Amino acid sequence: PSSFEPLAEVVGAGQQVPLADGSEVAYANLDYAASAPALNAVADAVTASLHQYASVHRGAGHLSQVTTGRYEQCRETVRHFVRGRADDIVVFTRNTTDAINLAAHCTPGDVVVLDIEHHANLLPWVSRDSGTARIVTARPGIEDTLVALEGELAAAPAALLAVTAASNVTGEVLPIGRIAAIAHRHGARILVDAAQLVAHRPVSMASHGIDYLVFSGHKIYAPFGAGVLIGRTDWLDAADPYLAGGGASAQVSVVDGADENCAATAWHTGAARHEAGSPNVLGAIAIAAACEAITEIGFEAIGLHEHELRCRLDDGLARIDGVEELRIFDDITDRVGIAGFGVDGIAPRAVAEYLSAEHGIGVRDGKFCAHPILTRLGHPDGAVRASFGLGTGAADIDRLIDALAQLISTSPGGNPT
C-alpha cells in the first residue's frame, strides 16, 4: 500500500460518527497515543482463542493444558518482541501503570526520575515507603539533561533510574541506550516506560542494556486490560507478592494456635509470585498477537509510514498561525506520532470539542497525566494532542489541518493560514 494510505486494517475503521448539524462523517481517529484501535489480526486471534479456552495452570483437562501452554507461550512472544534476555521474567499486569507499581513494589532503594514523565512513571515512585524518588528537571537540551541525570546519580547512589522511552506529550524519543549506560556507570538499574515506543520503534532490551521494560496492550493495537513488566528476576523474587492469593502461593497452612488466624505461606518465585488470581489470558493472547502482527508489518515499513505522516502533520501545524507545537527538547528530532499543541486564545477543550462536533475528528485535550511538564512548558491548563498510527492515512492528517485552519480563521481575531 502507498504510505499515504493506512498501513494496516484496524477494527472499526471508517465508521460513521454524528456531527453537530445532524449529518454523519467517517471518524478520523487521531488519539492513538491514548488507546490505539485493535488490529484486525489481533481481533481475529482473540476471537479464535475464545472458541477454545479453559482455566490456566491448575486444570487437568485438555483445554486447560492447551490454554496454559498458550498463555506461557505469550511470555516468550513478548520477550522476543523486545529482545529480552533469556532469563528475563515476563509478568502480565493490567497495564503500564500496574507494571510500574509492581516494579516500585519490588525496587530496593532510591529512584531517580525526570520531571517529564507520565504520572504512571512518577507517582508509584513518589508514593513508596521503601525509598525516595529524586526528581531531575529536564533541561531544554537532551545532552544537558543527560549531564544532569549523571550528576544526580553520581551525587548519591540510587537503585534505579526510571525513564520514559518516548514522551506522551510531544512524541520525542529519548536515547535509551545512552541513558542505560549512564545508569549502569553509577551502579543503578534502568526501568524504561515504553508505553509510547514499542508500537513504533524496535526495542532491544539486551543490546540497549534495559533492565526493566513496561508497556500496555491497548497502545499496541490490542484491546484494554493487559500490560507487561519484563526484566531481571532477582528483585521480583525477593519482594513480597504484589498480589496475595491463589496462584502466587506454593504451600499454605494454617498455623495451629496462632494468635491471629495466621497462615504460613511459601510463595512461588517467577511470574506466578506476582500474578495471583485467574490471569487475563485473553489479554496476554491479544498482546502477543499484536507483537506478532507488528513484527509481520515490520518496523521499516512502520517507520516510513509514520515518518511521512509526521512530516505532514508538523508541516501542516507549522503553517497555521496561532498553533504551536509543544517541545521539551530542542535537540531531539526523532519523534513518534504524537503532537501536543496549543491554539492561541482558544481553550484546549473548545478546540477538541470543535474538531469532534464539526469535523468528526477525535483528539485528546487536557494535561495528559503529565501535569509537571505541561506546567513547565507554559500550558498549566492543558493542550491539545493529536496522535496517529497504523490505521491512519494522510487524509486523516489533512482533515485535522484543514479543520484547525478553519477554526482559527472563523474565531474572533483569528488568522487564516
Ligand code: PMP
Ligand atoms: N506511560 C506513558 C508514557 C503513557 O503514555 C501512558 C498512557 N497514557 C502510561 C504510561 C499509562 O498507561 P496505562 O494507562 O495503560 O497504564
